[in-house]
Amino acid sequence: MNATEANYDWVEVEFYAVPRLRAGVAACRVPAGALADVLRAVLAQCPGLAPLLPDGQPGPHVLVSLDGQRFLHDPGEPIPPGARLLVLSADVGG
Secondary structure (H helix, E strand, O other): OOOOHHHOOEEEEEEOOHHHHHHOOOEEEEEOEEHHHHHHHHHHHOHHHOOOOHHHOOOOOEEEEEOOOEEOOOOOOEEOOOOEEEEEEOOOOO
16 A cells, blocks of 8 residues: 555445446445545546446446445445445346
């Protein structure tokens, strides 16, 4: 961890399926905060996700899960430091 990273509390964001293809990476690390702020920080690192995360919110074809336990919908929901967000395709049919 470098000096810049030491100044933040981080969230690990993992991408699966189409979001991973668009992001071009399997995961990234961004500062903790409200869900919308976290997703905007993700967009700053992975601009290819813009169609899937308009205005820092999950689009209709994306699900965001907190620690694989529950899906998030409220853009103001706080994402605590050390949390893991999973960004998944919302596939039809399952």
